[in-house]
Amino acid sequence: MFLGNFRLETPLSYPADLFSTLAVRGGAAPDPATGAVLAPIYQSTTYHQEAVGVHKGFTYSRAANPTVSALEAALGALEDTPPAVCFATGMAAIATLFLAILKAGDHVVVSDVVYGGTVRLFQQVFDAFQVTASFVDTSDSATVAQAIQSNTRLVFIETPANPTLKLTDIAAIANIAHDAGVKLAVDNTFLTPVLQRPLDLGADITLLSTTKYIEGHNSTVGGSIATRDEALLERLRLVRKTLGCIQSPQEAWLTLRGLKTLPLRLQQHCSSAQTVATWLEQHPKVARVHYPGLASFPQLPLAKKQQALHGGIIAFELKGGADAGIRLMNTVRLCILAENLGAAETLITHPVSMTHADVPKEIRERTGISDGLVRLSVGLESPADIIADLDNALSQIELTKEQQETEACLAK
Ligand code: PLP
Secondary structure, three states, X not given: OEEOOEXXXXXXXXXXXXXHHHHHHOOOOOOOOOOOOOOOOOOOOEOOOOEOOEOOOOOEOOOOOHHHHHHHHHXXXXXXXXOOEEEOOHHHHHHHHHHHHOOOXXXXXXXXXXXXXXXXXXXXXXXXXXXXXXXXXXXXXXHHHHHOOOOEEEEEEEOOOOOOOOOXXXXXXXXXXXXXXXXXXXXXXXXXXXXXXXXXXXXXXXXXXXXXXXXXXXXXXXXXXXXXXXXXXXXXXXXXXXXXOEOOHHXXXXXXXXXXXXXXXXXXXXXXXXXXXXXXXXXXXXXXXXXXXXXXXXXXXXXXXXXXXOOOEEEEEEXXXXXXXXXXXXXXXXXXXOOOOXXXXXXXXXXXXXXXXXXXXXXXXXXXXXXXXXXXXXXXXXXXXXXXXXXXXXXXOOOOHHHHHHHHXXXX
16 A cells, blocks of 8 residues: 555554545655645646656646646555546546547446436437447346447446445446456445445446545535556546546645545444434334435345445435425425535435436336435434434424325335
C-alpha cells in the first residue's frame, strides 16, 4: 500500500480498521515545494514548459491538474490500484467508461435497477450511436449468462442498486463475464471501497459518484474510475482529455478533504441506518422496508458475504401506497426532500418523480420502483431526531377507509 513517503508496517485488517489510515494518508505526501501537509489547490489552467516537450507532467488542466492528481492517488491507494481517474461528475465517469470501451454495434448488459441517469444515457443518448444495452436482473446469474451476446463488451452492475437496494453477486457475475471474455464494471457508489471491494471480488473496473459518500458533505459533484488495467487507465485519460470532463481543482480538494473522514462517517451512517430501518420496520403504517442489514432482507446471505456493513440508504413503502409516501415526503421537517445521498444531512427522495423519472414506467414497475417508494439517505444527525421527524410525519398520514380495507385484505 503506497502512502506517500511511508508504508504501513502492518497489513490492513479489513474490515476492522475500515481503511482509516489509507483514507487519511493514502497517496499523500507533504508538498515538496512548501511542506504544506495538504495538497494545495492548483488553480492554474496551464503550466510552464522548460523547453519544447520538457515539463513536469502537467501541460493543461483539461488533461491533468496536480490537485486532481492528488485525489486520484488517494482514491487509488484506497482501491489498491494505480491512481484513479477523476471526472466532473459520476455521470461523466460512466459516460467516459462506455465511450472508452465501446464502439458502434457493441452491446452492454446492465443491471435492471440502476441510477436513472445510467438508463437515460443508453435510452436517450447512446441509442443514436448503435450501442445497445440489455437491462436485466443481475441478481440472477443465469439471466446474465443468457443476456451476454457475441457483441457484448461489458457487464455493468450497480450493487446495492439505486433505489431498491437489490444486490448482485459480484464474484459470480465476474466469473460469468470473464468466461465470455467480457469485462465487469461495478458502480460502488452506495458502499464505497471501504465497505465493498469489487476489484478483490473479481471485477475489472470500479466506479464511484464521489458526489455521495466520498466527499460526503453535499458540497461537490464528481466521479472516479479505478482499475488495475493500465491500458484502460490510459484510454480513460485520453477520452477524458478529449471530452473535457475532468474534475475541477476546487472540487477535487473538497473531495480529498471529505475522503479523510469517510470510514468514520460510514460507520455512523451504517449504524444510524440500521437503527432507523429497524424502527421503520415495526411501524404500523410502514408496509415494507428494504435494508440489507435487516433479517427480513431477501438477500441477507449475499449482503453478509460481500459487504462489510450495509450503508446508509434505506428504501421503504408505506401502507396507503404512493399517496401516503408523497404525503410523508411533503411533511418531514428534519429530513430534507432533495436529490442526492451519502451526505451529512438526512435526505429523503421520491425516486419516481426525482432520480428515476426518466426510467420507463414498465421497467420501474417490473423492478419494484413503485410510485410510493421512498428513499432515505440517513445522515449524521442523531438517529433519535431522524426517527422523531419520521414519526411525526407518519402520525399525520390518515389512511382512507378504502385503504384500510385494502391493507386488511393484504394482511390476510
Ligand atoms: N451512480 C449512482 C449509484 C448514483 O446514485 C448517481 C447519482 O445519484 C450516479 C452514479 C451519478 O453521479 P453524479 O450525480 O455525480 O453524476
